[in-house]
Amino acid sequence: MTKLGLPDTILACLFDLDGVITKTAVVHEAAWKETFDAFLRQRDGAGFRPFDAADYDQYVDGRPRADGVRTFLASRGIRLPEGGPDDPPDAPPDKITVQGLGNRKNALVLAKIRTGGVEAYDGTLRYIDAVRAAGLRTAVVSSSANCLDVLRAIHAEALFDVRVDGVVAVERGLPGKPHPDTFLAAARDLGVQASRAAVFEDALAGMDAGRSGHFGYVVGVDRVGQADALRAHGADTVVKDLAELENGA
Template structure:
């Protein structure tokens, strides 16, 4: 399947949303930074150390919201009560911080809108034209609304997002469970499916699930890290796949 840049054994493609299909990863990062910096500034005072891009890539990117809160806070030696999913955004709990981030994210999306990566949409159309099945796999609970906002909901046969994962009790990335669920719904073995991800946790999930091909999408200058975490190929845009002269 050289025109798609995939092995001939691949029958299905599983795409992450933020940073692969849409330009929302930067919006997520900004919302996380605003959330954590406010929390850390109030907690640490003069010893305040801001949340940065490295923190986002290592501890938060691609993970379910509450997992991102836990993982980042653990990196700073901080423990908070879990609270409950319905905690208000000002609550000093894991879920409260996560809900504050989501409130900021939705505000930024409302004011700035959502933009898709045209290269990705064209690639998905090529994939579907060749008869491969497609799924969107995202930790975001806002996945369906985002897809609808860019008119891309019909490009995917299956959607496994934060809402579906919560309903089914599926752990998020770096565990492979959400990708495995998408492959099952598409009726293909993991070895016959390709994963498309920009997050290091997504690379880990692709490797852990033993998927047939893992494509790293480098939107943030993390090429070597994406390879180290399990990518078979790294591109800056999916439009490069299947184009002569691009390298694995």
């Protein structure tokens, strides 16, 4: 292992955004809860069962927005029309679509980000600096369509040689996590084989992507006390903060 806590064979590091680089995961979870609870309360009335943290971790975290809508609603036995990207976010329950519900969540998360700002994990930024100083290439891989705005807000755009986010995924027709395609695309863009790249993720879907993509090393970042689940989904190692890896942890 190197002093960065990675195998000597690793040439590139692929970082998730929400929950790994920035503290926006909690903002996303709050926006999802507000979105789904309002929909379910209108739809189910007295039988309403709220969206909770376990739902977020299992069905939504790390997935592209529309996939999160479909996957969570399927867990409740609900299917909605797909709709189109411009569908209104405020349609009633009998008119709402997958895309419309996703648009409602995105409007909420943007409002929360603008109101509360974006905060980065200092340990991650220091670790990325160390990775780049050691000559390794870096990419940010996120399902968020707001990735670039968030990176600019924390002045971190220049820390990455490659960005594969929700916008790029749509342009290239790449399926999101738990599929490995966005991570594989980032490795290709960096000119390295998956076996020579390390994945850094906090989401279970991201662990699945790292494992199925046969990456050289998968680091689980445990922000919410799910270390065992991260390992079960494919993490080679689990840390609470990337600063732990600076000394070869």
